[in-house]
Structures are given as C-alpha cells and as structure tokens.
C-alpha cells in the first residue's frame with residue numbers, strides 16, 4: 001500500500017468493532033505490518049491485560065497503554081489496531097493527528113456479541129445483562145470521540161475482508177489525489193479533503 005506523507009493507518013472503535021481482525025486483514029492485503037497495541041502491551045510487560053487491570057486498575061492500564069500507543073505511532077508506518085479505550089488519553093489523541101484514522105463503527109448489538117465472553121476486563125460482569133448495559137454505556141460515552149478523530153468511518157459490521165478492502169481503496173485514492181473516481185459507500189467522512197460538494201456539505205453538517 002502506498003501510504004502517503006504519514007504512513008500509519010490507525011484503527012479505532014469500541015471493543016468488538018473488529019480492529020484487531022481487520023488490522024490483520026489489512027496488513028496482509030497491503031503487505032505491511034500490523035501492531036495490535038494490546039498485544040504489544042502484553043509483549044512489553046509480560047502480563048496479560050486482565051492481570052494489569054486487576055493489579056494496577058484501569059488507570060494503571062491506561063498509563064501503560066498511552067506510552068505504548070504513542071511509541072508505536074511514532075514508528076510511522078504500517079497498520080496499528082488500538083485498544084478501544086486508547087482514545088480516552090489526550091496525549092494519544094494528539095498523537096493521532098497526523099495519521100489516517102479509521103473508525104470501525106458498530107451498533108452495540110453487534111459489538112457486544114463479538115466482545116463479550118473474551119478476556120476484556122471492562123465487560124467482566126458476572127451477569128450478561130449488566131455486561132451489555134456496560135458496553136452500551138461505554139459506546140455512548142465514546143461514540144462522539146471516535147467520530148471526531150476519524151478521517152474515515154467504515155461499517156464494522158461488514159465482513160472483515162470488505163472492511164479492509166474499503167480502507168485500502170480509500171487510502172489509495174487519497175494518495176493518488178484522485179477526486180474523480182467516485183465514492184466508496186462505506187466512507188461517510190473524509191476529514192482532510194472533501195471528494196465532492198456533497199461530502200463538503202455533509203462535513204459542514206456534522207461539524208458546525
């Protein structure tokens with residue numbers, strides 16, 4: 001993949017949106033490397049994420065996460081799949097500014113089913129209904145943050161191959177500065193460069 005001035009494609013979105021899965025597909029599709037920052041945290045600390053939450057609390061996890069994410073983004077190339085809560089850090093948000101940031105958007109019904117039952121401490125409630133309510137609350141709290149950071153928004157409910165292909169197609173068009181090749185229907189917003197008047201209108205409508 002030709003990646004342009006800033007080479008990193010960063011995937012954001014809630015737990016279960018498919019960031020890790022799509023990240024792997026996109027890296028394979030484009031012949032680049034994936035860094036999944038959750039896995040990188042485990043690799044660097046030698047501890048699992050539930051262990052870190054249990055011993056250091058969420059605040060302790062966020063401190064480690066911020067350091068790892070900023071470091072990984074500084075490498076300047078490849079695909080980076082963030083953990084869903086990375087964007088809660090203002091330092092991480094600032095570090096995202098120069099990169100192509102893709103928000104994998106999912107309804108809570110899709111995201112929760114995918115995320116529940118794994119080793120995610122924030123959904124570790126004993127009762128499934130409690131866990132679901134927690135997921136919905138987290139998504140409601142973060143949705144606008146994800147939107148505001150995104151250079152591209154894709155439908156995370158689509159098949160992982162399709163999501164990866166949509167990201168690659170958008171990236172190729174952006175690098176080629178091709179404003180005439182039409183629209184990718186999964187793209188709802190291009191932060192930096194409207195591809196048509198209607199896109200520009202839509203941006204204005206979303207960001208008064």
Ligand SMILES: Nc1ncnc2c1ncn2[C@@H]1O[C@H](COP(=O)(O)OP(=O)(O)O)[C@@H](O)[C@H]1O
Nearest residue numbers: 014015016017018019020021114156158159160
């Ligand atoms: N596009 C997709 N279609 C169907 N299942 C998916 C898709 N993306 C992810 N999954 C499944 O959902 C679960 C969570 O995916 P994951 O990539 O870990 O999400 P995230 O990193 O955003 O939390 C995994 O079991 C994965 O196989």
Ligand SMILES: O=C(O)C1=C[C@@H](OP(=O)(O)O)[C@@H](O)[C@H](O)C1
Nearest residue numbers: 014015016038083084085120121
């Ligand atoms: O949303 C969150 O706060 C979290 C998401 C997880 O990653 P995924 O988004 O890859 O599931 C992981 O970083 C941790 O359990 C916290």
Ligand SMILES: [Mg+2]
Nearest residue numbers: 019020038083
């Ligand atoms: Mg993940």
